[in-house]
Amino acid sequence: MSRSGSHSHRVRRWCLIAAVVAVWVQQVEGVWPLPQQLHQSADRDCLSPQRFSFTYGRDSAAQTGCSVLDAAFKRYFSIIFPDFTTLSENVLQYMWSEPQPFVVSVSVKTRGCDGYPDEDSDESYMLSVSEGQAVLRSVSVWGALRGLESLMLVINSSTEIVDFPRFAFRGLLLDTSRHYLPLYAILKTLDAMAYSKLNVFHWHIVDDPSFPYQSRTFPDLSNKGAFHPFTHIYTQSDVIRVIEHARMRGIRVVPEFDSPGHTQSWGKGQPGLLTPCYKGSVPSGSFGPVDPTVDTTYKFMESLLKEVKFVFPDSYVHLGGDEVSFACWQSNPNVRKFMEKMGFGKDFTKLESFYMESIMNMTAALNKTSIVWQDVFDYHERPRSKYVVEVWKQGCYLCKMRRVTKAGLKVILAAPFYLDLPIPTHSWARYYNVRPLAFRGTDEQKKLVIGGEVAMWGEYVDATNLSPRLWPRACAAAERLWSNEEKTLNADLAFPRLKEFRCELLRRGIQAEPLFVGHCRHEYDGL
């Protein structure tokens, strides 16, 4: 028997064993989300954990000591060889009696290992997988992370990938006010976001029902406004942990402090902030939105926003501005007097615009970009300052995109990507009909569409059902936001790929629900 024949026999033997002991990365039919360019050929040899290594290319600006990539190498090694640490030496020796080396060489052009991803981050990468090696090249460490993610899915076949995201902003909103989400649930969500190449965690951290953010400036906000002042809060160190966990995965953390509506919980720890509602000529005892007529409100907001700037490194802050009910303002004689003084007549949208503009100016003075819900734009279509509009209302969202971009503002599309309500599971397929740029407008306008966002509101969702409701549905939106639209228009074609990718998520411990009848090699067993 020839040398090579004997070798190939050994390789087959190990592959067979590997299949049984499930050491091997699951064979998937493609990469999710679909790369811009992908060429794959025949499968290669199996990999041996003893001869496998990640290295930095010689010309790479980042080298050992690069926090983001060192940590990524550690994570991805475990994803490739999940059972490595539990296998006995005997078994390992038998499997790879003549192991073949495999080297993943990663080169980035710019260092930036200690920075944060932002709206201008270059996430492009080139990946070449061949016999014995993979070569990954990118401009930034964030691009390298995306490339490593793809590598996991193609590591056992010769592959050439040139890839970059279609949109820079690919967000996911979690609502930690309507139900409290334990830290673990947030970190796990960030893991799955990275697997899907989503890159913005929009943290809708507070709202009417509870104020779980523990503020250093205003500790009473959570002391009195959280569901529980010790167990149902995010401490400063919790927040730091979320931001660092996200950074390691190339994910931005954009906090939302939604006002002037959606602030009932704020009022408990900050007396005087909310508008007292009146019944006739006397206060009714209940409170409405933030009171936009008093100086103390703006002083409070300025202090809070200063803290937010200090705590959250991202250049964006979400200021909310949605769904403000005017009834309470209208009932309050001081507010009516203020309206008169300002010449607003009876148009309370002017009052809201006044308030929002004030806090957007504060935000700009802090060198941050404001995002607001579309309501703010709806009320005042000639913006005096630059802000980013998030389109969330159902109906003709494309018409709205057209108007917002025509006004010269950047826009994020959330409306068709809501997934908190339990519509039949296969509704992921709906995302394949969403075409964020399919409105009449100039090229300049189209460039103002910076991305989209899946929104997981919390009315019916907490840690018990968050994961299966998010995954794999959010993966479908992630693909539409990353990949070439023309190559990903068909949900039927996506179905088998998404089914495979969902099994891969399960293998990595993400509680992703099934799309339809079938099975995965690794089922979720809950413990």
Add this chain to the structure above:
Amino acid sequence: MSRSGSHSHRVRRWCLIAAVVAVWVQQVEGVWPLPQQLHQSADRDCLSPQRFSFTYGRDSAAQTGCSVLDAAFKRYFSIIFPDFTTLSENVLQYMWSEPQPFVVSVSVKTRGCDGYPDEDSDESYMLSVSEGQAVLRSVSVWGALRGLESLMLVINSSTEIVDFPRFAFRGLLLDTSRHYLPLYAILKTLDAMAYSKLNVFHWHIVDDPSFPYQSRTFPDLSNKGAFHPFTHIYTQSDVIRVIEHARMRGIRVVPEFDSPGHTQSWGKGQPGLLTPCYKGSVPSGSFGPVDPTVDTTYKFMESLLKEVKFVFPDSYVHLGGDEVSFACWQSNPNVRKFMEKMGFGKDFTKLESFYMESIMNMTAALNKTSIVWQDVFDYHERPRSKYVVEVWKQGCYLCKMRRVTKAGLKVILAAPFYLDLPIPTHSWARYYNVRPLAFRGTDEQKKLVIGGEVAMWGEYVDATNLSPRLWPRACAAAERLWSNEEKTLNADLAFPRLKEFRCELLRRGIQAEPLFVGHCRHEYDGL
């Protein structure tokens, strides 16, 4: 300070600590499902694990050594004192420097500790909780289990309960064919069933997509028909474990071997069982329902049913009989010849009835009661033998109940209790409109309505989303099947009680999803 004053001070101190260390059973506003008679008064002292005990009453037929109750005492002690094993002796000593004793005395009239619950089991109980003691009396150990369950929710207030189920059959269907459910997921479901006083696990164990039941008589059925012959099967010992876990909780296990339709997976390991479909005058290569025209089919079914009788102790076997497509039978010349010979004309419902009657006779000869889906009754409303009909079709299910009971057959209502599809979470409220006896009929007819069943079909459900989709929705059905209908007609009144009960489920490790905005003291954290 008086002695009693000092004592009450100590008690308050320990309660305060207990609240912080969460040793105490969560205070709930009521019992779920609502007992038939319930009187509660002021709260009593807190309990000390050192002075707490379960005992058998002197006059009890069951004493130490009673498997069902000994195991229940062990389980419920941990539910009352979940953190007992993790608290240091120091803390325990401080908390209960002067502990008060509390004794739960359980007396049952009939022993039966080693038996199985069945359709005639008496589940009634009487419970009296007062200072220092609880007295629980029941006819059977199964009633004692229900009483212990109620005790968990009222243990810290003086309470008198007289209770019994409205319906004897309170079922939950799991489908382990469309997706495989790991053993752990089934056992956990049985736990939650017991918490809700559901008492029949209807195990839809096989179907078209896979045959996970490992048969001792026909091992090829799972070898070739399961998703995987080793990992995605239920071995004999798995099945025994499920049955014993269920028995310990007073739950019957009714297996379903659905035929002649829904049997595609059977055909893989049992060649010749299914009808070859024809295209014109030649076999098309695909197969239809079980072939009811050949002797080998009946021999096979008899062997299989003999095994089922041996493995599953319950007196009921579900034989399916639903959704048989006649197209394949019609295409097959041998079937057409058989129809002619039997004088069935072109009426294939007669052929199905012929088949079902044959296997129901086999089942009767094995001393088992057949349950079948309503289709079997629909096709032949004058039953020649006694069987139990399960009504599942939407539409006027009450009309069907009337017809079935008029024909003298027992009936189980499933139609309005489906919960596999992700209809908005609060749809549990719909169950409060279901009135299984609200059809015109005699008292005799009403007595034939033996209960109802929630059905969790598996198209979109596996271990990743089973629990949050089941719970707490199934609890609502459980209440309607256990409690007095007139006292539980209002979903709005049930809402705060169900919210509390859902928190209690969370505390016990059941991944029950939220009903609406809010929080529980113990949130689910997934690990």
